[in-house]
Amino acid sequence: MKLANTLPKDPQLPMPNLLMVGGGGHARVLQELLTEAGHDLAGYVAPSDAGLLLEGALQRYTDEQVLALNPEEFLLINGIGSSGDLSLRASVFEKFKAGGFNFLQLVARTAHVSDSAAVTEGVQVMHMAVVHTDAKIDDNTIVNTGAIVEHHNVIGAHCHISIGAVLAGNVTVGDCTHIGANATVLQGVTIGSNCIIGSGAVVLNDVADGHVAVGVPAVAKKRG
Numbered sequence: 001m002k003l004a005n006t007l008p009k010d011p012q013l014p015m016p017n018l019l020m021v022g023g024g025g026h027a028r029v030l031q032e033l034l035t036e037a038g039h040d041l042a043g044y045v046a047p048s049d050a051g052l053l054l055e056g057a058l059q060r061y062t063d064e065q066v067l068a069l070n071p072e073e074f075l076l077i078n079g080i081g082s083s084g085d086l087s088l089r090a091s092v093f094e095k096f097k098a099g100g101f102n103f104l105q106l107v108a109r110t111a112h113v114s115d116s117a118a119v120t121e122g123v124q125v126m127h128m129a130v131v132h133t134d135a136k137i138d139d140n141t142i143v144n145t146g147a148i149v150e151h152h153n154v155i156g157a158h159c160h161i162s163i164g165a166v167l168a169g170n171v172t173v174g175d176c177t178h179i180g181a182n183a184t185v186l187q188g189v190t191i192g193s194n195c196i197i198g199s200g201a202v203v204l205n206d207v208a209d210g211h212v213a214v215g216v217p218a219v220a221k222k223r224g
Contacts, residue, residue, distance in 0.1 A: 016075040017042035018104065019066065020054065021092050026142075027079025028053040030124065033108050034077075044079070063095070071100035078103055078122055078140060082160045084196050086176045090158035093122060093140040103140065111143075138175070147179075156193060165197075174209060196223065 018034065020027050023044050031041060031054055043059035045066050046052070066074070076096055080089040093103060103122030107113055113131040122140040125131060129143045132150050138157040143149055147161045150168050156175035161167065164182040171185050174193030185191065185203045195207050198214030205220075207213045213220040 015039075016073055018077060019061065019074050020044040020058075020077050020079045021096070022046060022079035022081075023049070023052040023054045024079070024081065025053060026081030027077075028055070029126070030077055030079055030106060031055065033106055033126075036109060041077075042074075045076075066096070066101070067099045071102070074101065076101050076103050077106065078124075081142070082178060084178050084180075086158050086160060086178060089140065089160075090176055093158065132169075150187075162199070194223070 018039060018041050020031060020041050023046050034041065041058055043061055044054055045061050045063060047062060049060060078089060078093055080092050082089055105119065105121060105123050107125040108127040110127045111125040111129045113119055113125055114133045114135065116134050117131045118136045119131060120137065120139050123137050125143045126145045128146045130148045131137065131143060134151055135149050135153040137143065137149065137155045140157055141155055141159040143161045144163045146163055147165045148167065149155065149161060152170045153167050154172045156173055156177065158176045159173055160178045162179055162181045165179045167185045168187035170188045172190040174191065176193055177191055177195040179197045180199035180201060182199055183197045183201045189203055189206055191197065191207045192209035194210045196212045197203060201214050201218040202216045203213055203218045207220045210223050211220040212223050
């Protein structure tokens with residue numbers, strides 16, 4: 001497994017301060033994964049504490065306050081989830097990368113990531129998810145609970161492979177694409193960038209950039 005800004009196996013080893021970007025449901029799940037690994041947040045990044053679900057007495061930072069910090073002393077975690085539109089998650093990542101900050105790659109203890117897989121910066125692989133042989137997953141992508149990314153898949157940046165989704169072997173997914181919960185993508189299918197695959201869909205054929213595909217079998221139409 002190609003590693004990028006991962007947690008040390010020994011929580012006693014020094015590492016940068018961890019800041020969560022966002023404070024909603026996905027951020028809370030990530031906080032729990034950190035706790036399971038023996039690490040705590042130093043704070044979170046949000047314009048206000050409205051809708052905050054994180055636990056503990058955490059310092060809140062605005063974007064501007066974070067950008068004034070020394071990037072070498074902090075490591076960010078992208079706690080912005082998605083239910084289809086990934087633009088906010090992507091823009092948060094790009095904004096702080098432009099400011100010199102790096103993002104933590106986080107793999108849950110019960111997930112399996114093949115030693116031959118390439119998983120890059122900011123990727124989050126949640127509990128019971130599987131990333132198989134020679135798969136490639138680009139920056140800032142979520143492989144959510146129980147999802148399966150099979151052998152030789154190539155997944156773009158800023159994607160969300162949602163809960164229970166199954167991507168058979170040799171699937172290609174472009175950037176900023178959302179694969180819905182329990183969707184199935186058959187072997188060798190290519191899905192473009194900025195697509196949404198509906199929950200429970202069964203994708204038999206390629207899906208072009210900027211399309212929504214829903215149903216069994218899935219039927220694609222241009223995003224509005």
